[in-house]
Amino acid sequence: MENIKKYTTFGLFKRFYFLAKPYKHIIFIFAFCSIANTFVNISEGYLVKNLIDSTINKDIGHIAELALLMAAIIVAGAVLGYLMKYIYGLFSANSMADFRAFLYKHLQKLPLDCFHKNHSGDILSRFSNDSSSMQNFVGFELLNMVLDILMILAAASYMAIMSWKLLLFSIMLSPVALFLINWMANYTKKYSKANRDCVGKANCVVQDIIGGIYMIKSFNLHRIFLENYKKETNEALKCSLKESFLNACNAPFHVTLRMIPTVMCISFGAFLSIRNEITPGELMAFMYLLGYVSWPLAFLTGRISSLKSAAGAIERVAELMDWKQERQSGAEFVDKSAAEAIVIEDLCFSYMEEVQAVSKLNAKIGKGKKIAVVGASGCGKSTLVKLLSGLYEDYEGKIEILGHDIRKVKLDSIRRHISLVTQDTYLFPESIGENIAHGRKDASMDDILEAAKIANAYEFIKELPEGFETLVGERGVKLSGGQKQRIALARAVLKNTSIILLDEPTSALDTESELLVQEAMDRVMAERTAIIIAHRYSTIKNADEILVLDKGELVERGTHDELILRRGIYHQLYERQLMKQAI
């Protein structure tokens, strides 16, 4: 992820080719209609030529014939035009729906550290703003680009047959203008990418504001955050202004492309016609067809600019797609009669190169045992829990869960055997019942009710006017900390795994809530292998074994009484808490 791949515009097309692949048949029909439509348009030029010459020669019979033919061709053109737009709409809507689904799946497969290294606002910006820009490009600009190229090729071929001299003279300045516009579009792309990066940063500020609104209000941080937002918005504005300036500088080239070919064609054509080298009919047909060359050429440059501009957005989406996903491979988890529930061998892990979060950790945890992990803040307790859940994989050493090396089995199958309850419980903005049901999708209402009872949640849920149907609000804002934790425990009960990891679930609770959650935890841990991280010794005391971590290393292990007698780090931590309680 650190090495961001750079894409050329063609490279980007190649990267997104997979979106078009399933719709080959639609693209084929579209291509057929486009070619037919091009043929119809060119035929109009041929008819104009004959119509004008017949008019000058006063050949009334031929005029009527040509007029009928012209009407038929116009109808055919309208039908083909409708078909093309419909078919292309079908393609763009389907491929973009696939793309959104793909991106959504991809996001879910990203490893946890990806979300640590990138701001969620930036990820959201790539997912929504940038992919919308891409959708606009695919849905509109790309279609016209393809049609324009086809038209230019077909019309220019027919015009060359009529008079190659006139064609060359008419469009002799176009390649120069095209080159210059394309050259400037590279700068547009640069500023477009910079603009989108700034918009991404501004969206990060938006995300911080919305997420931290309580903090912002209580600490009066409005001005600071508004200033941050202004700064990022103004940075984006600077890039937009540069982009606008470059687009404005392109204007003379656009005029060259749109107006000059027509003027040169009619001037030189009139000259040739006065010298009787071409008929007036041919000149008018030429003028008619020139519209199919010079106008698409003029718009083509605009579209090249749009392409380069969209490329900035598409590149950001491509970067998101290139972020390395979590490992999807591995064997399925099969129940083994392993002696130990968890085996940790020489486990080393670091977030940053020089600082070891976990260092040479060895532990064997028997089935049904309750293990407490203690240590000062930042000693690696929560990291250990994340490593056991398979959330990080770039560690050294080995972790075995129920006899399986977690690097060799599929991550989702390992996670099916582990329940995790964290300090910062996330509840989805759904009903309480739905939140509990996330533990097991096929759970019945009775199962949910039973899980809520075990987790000490039933009593407060039934007091609510809508019971299990009560909506908890975003992140469960309508519930207290203790209520949220009990719902999280109910979710874990419903999941019914043999291993449960509890990462300080009572740390942010008041004494009354802590007692209720503690009681629930004791019931949840019964007959399960449990690893519990807690800072309150009332929770730790009854563990079968206590692991004491210090700066990522395992420094002491034993029961509460053994560790107290040893008078080491555990003893110090214990004494400190007793003193705090006394104060």
Next chain:
Amino acid sequence: MFEKLGLKTLFKLLRGIGAHKLSYYTGLFGFSIVEASIVILIPIIIKIMMDAVLNKDMAILRQGIALAVLEAVIASSLFIVLIYLFWSAVNRIAADIKIKMMHRVLNLTVAYFEKQHSGDIISRITNDINNLYGAATLDSPSSIFTPFKTCALSYVNSTSLISII
């Protein structure tokens, strides 16, 4: 009735143009007029040239060429200024609206954030403002003169054809 037509929203949007009124309207109307003049002048030039063809007159041909060159030079120069005026105003308006909106968001009650999903609020500040940006550009500044151009073009085309016949 205004509400039904969405005109109230449009007026609200136009009020948001605020300090950038001059550059926005100069860019919008100026660009449209120049754009329309090109579309009208080209058929006129074609008509002059066809007259030269039918009358085999080189002097008329030269007149037509001079008119075309003059129009190209004037239009090119004006376009640079007008397009920049228009787009820079649109970008500034969008930035102003974003900042104003953020100011409003920061002053909303906590109850609002509890009722609304953060994704919805974020979407209003990011995606919906982009849609507003699209509305401010009216797709393309020239679009407001499209009906006028079409009428003028039809007239010039018909007279041009009549002169040939």
